[in-house]
Amino acid sequence: MSELQLINMSDVEATAVQWLWYPYIPFGKLTIMQGDPGEGKTHLILAIAALLTNGKALPGAEPIQPANVIYQTAEDGLSDTIKPRLELVGADCNRILVIDESKEMLSLSDERIREAIQKTDAKLLILDPLQAYLGANVDMHRANEIRPVFHKLGQVAEETSCAVVIIGHMNKGGTKSGYRGLGSIDITAAARSVLVVGKSPQDPNIRIMAHSKSNLAPAGKSIAFELGNDFRFLGTSSITVDELLGFEPVRRNVLEEAKALIVTMLSHGKQESRLISQAAQQRNISERTLKTAKKELGILSVRERDKWYSVLPPKGKSAK
Template sequence: VPEEWEKHSYISLGGLSEKAMKRMYTEYPHIHSIYLCMDNDEPGNERCRQFVSLIPEELSVYRLEPVKKDWNECLVAEVPVENMAKQMCWRDDREKPVPVMKMSEVEETVVQWLWYPFIPFGKVTLIQGNPGKGKTWLAMAIAAYCTNGKELPNALPIEPFNVLYQTAEDGIADTIKPRLAKCGADMTRVRFINEDEKQLSMTDDRIEKAIRQNNVRLMIMDPIQAYLGANVDMNRANEIRPLFRHLSTIAERTGCAIVLIGHLNKSSGSQSDYRSLGSIDIAAAVRSILFVEKVEKEKEQDIRVVYQQKDSLAKKENPVAFSLGEEGLTWLGEYDISIEDLLMGKA
């Protein structure tokens, strides 16, 4: 008898035909086990074999064989209920089917853009560059645009929305807020998760909760390595891959654009050897990568360029430039330069 059988619900069918059995497990899709209670004789055994061949493989099948010839004899002999049957497993050790979906069942969607073609909604984007080249300023300008809808090169008008800005490098009060103010951000729409009691990591469930509870459509995390979590080696693909898969899933489920800020790594040799810091899986996991670098040949004007190095979801557009001064960030429009010249300081 099944363990704790009295705590479960059962559908009992007598004089069962093949058609009735098929209808049963079609109408009751939550059934996971079937118990065959035929008589303990050759006709009963044969009937069990017939039914087993008809039952879907994802269901477990058990034979409850009466200790007497049939169940009536058990009742006449007053056999206790718990002793009436010998349980036999006919099919419980089969490999469970792998859940799969048909492509025909997938509803097509169109990628929505925060800033075409640089930052898509519902995906993860990486902004990277050398220290002091303007990555954080760029992130703040994007955040400000999201809160006021006023200015971003070639961006379509948007209705302002809330932003989460997490930083582990700069002070909130003395650096982040003053810079956001210079960018014209609506401070009521810029929020951050309080990390006083617990440091945030990419796998923290507070991320998705905060996004949903605050109707956030952009989240910025600066820098990447501060949010990987304790004991995570960013150079090891097997440790990085699950983190970014989790973060990408959050972005997709919520429709929020998640932007990560990262530093560049330089191997020995020329500046052309610059690469993303950490495992190559970081670059592989994100859908867009933006480089930020200063134009060295411009001595009279402080010009920084945003160059899209990876564009998985749209056609690559021309780089855009901005300058930094006493008043903060000023957009300069498109700027013609190659990534090689930009990173090697030739431009």
């Protein structure tokens, strides 16, 4: 039996959380980035790694000093997939390191993770995907097996001040984003931040990263990005994590608020549609709700030159 040791909180020095990307990815903590296969998770995390290795700013954040990144993947080939993707997003490949798994597979509790972070002074560790790194004897559906593994990895992250991002797939069931990750809910509970990546319900060519869980700061705004030969961040999006997953119903009180906003802004005549969208976003009214409100009000869309305008329908012509 271990000898009892107590920690007096008066002896604990309070410290502020440090961030790789506020409020999405904290240093010294575990972050989970999850989504369905093919939705852009790997492209996104490699773009983040590229900016970090070059000391460039992530969206909405200040630039930090160029840093090393450890990237472990069990799904894609290093030479024919990962290297070309890194080059495509402009990563400094001299700062991207990989733990050699040719003789022994890596797991979340592997001591080589700590050794690699300390040796390279890496500021970001990426494990892609979660299922490949749990270890042969760990059942991801059993809390008693998951907790010790994540506890140890969390300790490594804290002791090295390295941000750890674990990429995970999602299951097909559940009604809340926190229950869509594969395996035990304790996996999500161990992370301080959970990010969900998926296709925009408004444009399948656009991807969205939405904040599903944020323990250390207010949840961040959703981030839009575009895949293809030229990966691009597109700024913030009003799409919520539940809308991204396709099961958020339109709440009637928010819908009525959206209608009132539209009628007020159009009370003196036509208005640029983008200005209405901006006003709705400031009131936390999603694009989906705004479109529903416009449809029920029968709002007309008119293009003049290069701009779109919203117009109230003639009296007696509003949609039922």
